[in-house]
Amino acid sequence: EARRQGLNILGFYHSHPDAPARPSEFDREHAWPWYTYLIASVRDGKFDDMTGWQLRDDRAGYDTVGVRDGG
Structure with missing residues (x-):
């Protein structure tokens, strides 16, 4: 849908419940x-x-x- 509208996907987000906001080994591997x-x-x-x-x-x-x- 984004490409159809001429938009670019810049990235992704997710949360780490009760853990630091830094990449895990799983995050790095994927x-x-x-x-x-x-x-x-x-x-x-x-x-x-x-x-x-x-x-x-x-x-x-x-x-x-x-x-x-940005708020």
Whole structure:
């Protein structure tokens, strides 16, 4: 649908309930280098933190991407 409308998908987001907002090994293994990923940490049912990251081309690690509040 996004492509049909001429839009680009820049990335994906998901949450880590009661865990830090940083990529897990599972996240790294299943990521694609050309997308940005946002991870929200949720503690006791409430938003705690958010980080952005992008997998390196060699898939050996990731680089952080700045996240800012647009509100």
